[in-house]
Amino acid sequence: MSAALKVVRPGLFDTLQDLGRIGYMALGMPTAGAMDRIALTLANALCGNPANTAGLEIGVMGPDLLVEADSVRVALVGPLSASLIDGPNNSQGAPPKPIDSDRTHLLKRGQVLRVGMVEGSSTAYLAVAGGFGLHPFMGSLSTYARAGVGGYQGRKLAAGDSLPLAREQAPPGDEKKFGQPFDYGSGPVRVVWGPQDDYFSSKGRRTFVESDYRVSKEADRMGIRFEGPTIEHSKGADIISDGIGPGAIQVPGAGLPIVLLGDRQTVGGYSKIATVASVDLPRLGRLLPGQVVRFSPVTVEEAEKLRRDQEARLQRAIADFKTARPPGGIDLARLYEENLIDGVVY
Amino acid sequence: MTLYPIGVSVRYLSCGDTAFSVEFGNEISPEINGRVMALHAAIGQAKIAGVVETVPSMRSLMVCYDPIATSRARLEPEIEGLIARGLPTGMKTRQVTIPCCYDDKEFAPDLPEVAGRTKKKVEDVIRLHLASRFKVYVLGFMPGLAYIAGLEKSLYLPRRSQPRVRVPRSTVAIAMDMTTIYPFESPGGWHLIGRTPLWMFDQRREQPVFLAPGDSLTFQRIDRKTYDRISREVEAGSFDWARLVRS
Secondary structure (H helix, E strand, C coil), rough: CCEEEEEEEECCCCEEECCCCCCCCHCCCCCCCCCEEEEHHHHHHHCCCCCCEEEEEECCCEEEEECCCCCEEEEEEEEEECEECCCCCCCCCCCCCCEEECEEEECCCCCEEEEEEEEECCCEEEEECCCCCCECCCCCCCCCCCCCCCCCCCCCCCCCCEEEEECCCCCCCCCCCCCCCCCCCCCCEEEEEEEHHHHHCHHHHHHHHCCCCCEEEEEECCCEEEECCCEEEEECCEEEEEEEEEEEECCCCCCCCEEEEECCCEEEECEEEECCCHHHHHHHHHCCCCEEECECCHHHHHHHHHHHHHHHHHHHHHHHHHHEECCCCCHHHHHHHHCCCCCCCC | CECCCCCCCCCEEEEEEEEEEEEEECCCCCCHHHHHHHHHHHHHHHHCEEEEEECCCEEEEEEEEECCCCHHHHHHHHHHHHHHHHCCCCCCCCEEEEECCCCCCCCCCHHHHHHHHCCCCCCHHHHHHCCCCCCEEEEECCCCEEEEECCCHHHHHHHHCCCCEEECEEEEECCCCEEEEEEEEEEEECCCEEEEECCCCCCCCCCCCCCCCCCEEEEEEEEECCCCCHHHHHHCCCCCHHHHHHC
């Protein structure tokens, strides 16, 4: 019997994502990948997975997933309203059990994980220990829905989908949780000028870094269109198309900035005033329509250092994971099962 | 093997802290694009630690890197060194032949208009498209979409003033000095003059994207019957793609 998570009810836009499809931009293939690589990395680390394992990226509202495996360990990371575990192994007639994010949970066959609403961010992540049993496309499981590739059949999840699990049952081990929440930082979004900052007037560049920009409704995995004061070009909005890096901020003729994210096209013909520093890309990946940001310039060297410091903090956060109590207090049955009862149990 | 002259001056443009573009000029020319492709190949061969991938476009090469493994300050001199040592010209390119059916009104709705606006007979438009010696400059915008320049000058037309909402997959189109082949059904503003039975993107293939930057390319006229036969083979996954390519 093959192990799977069955989608009983889909969320709004759930796709499998890893850290991106690297190495195929020359063929026009976008990298895709997790909008918030930090949350995915933490979810995988909680499960004991390598950082580049594909997890489920959850937008707005999470799915209901039925466990069709002996057991599965999942980690939920991100600002979710209470998720629930429902099903036969809950004590008879008991209401569904609320569970926390930022930790792992052991689920048994027949249980349903009702993932909550994503609140205060646009994305949350669910990782499973051992990962999903799907074939990568061009070396990656990241879903790129526009071309129908990667992930589960190249698309967002739908009711009835059966996501195969790589493991028949959860690996042995304790449940884990964050030592403390990861600090994404606050304040202005750091950007590096260029590649085409010389296509803008000095007034235009000043407008860009001295104004508030609001996330419009047009925000998705491809990019975020901002509303705010228009940015003045000096040499026009059009260039001979060149490569678009992650976080590139293109400014079409209308003068409003668009930050390009994972599902962005590989090349483009609009001038790009600046590029979001990689340290702050996960923050961009969490923004919701209506939220307001400022952009603040840093040098390439500063941006690189910020990123290295963030990576070190991420590794410390992983080293700092704690063993978690079973949800809802001490689960004696499980403790007996795992021969832990004779040890010290909190 | 001849080398591009040492002293080619390039501009390094920042694309944040994970990429930068090496810009060889601000015009579209085979020579400039040749340098882009030569550096793309040279960096690929040099296997520089921390370089993740390179993305060629008409006149610049974007170098993507991992700022945890390396830095801009370390990479720029390495790339400067590759350029200073001389980039090979006349890179080996593939010769690719694309079968194209021009004979169906559904495939080529814009042929009469292109003929009218360029003051030619429809047959002459087809003949000139077939006579054009094309080169694949860039892939981008969507997976497998190639910008293929080299159209006969007398066929140059601006894009349609009113783009179409829906252009079928594998449509062959022209605009400006270029031709293209739509890898997916998509909106499009180019002039539709034929259709190939080939799929430019097919995730079932080991190489899902058929064309590559640098390919030389010509079209070969096929009739509707041949189109239908090749279509069936492509759909079934039994088509022999290798016979379209000469190295």
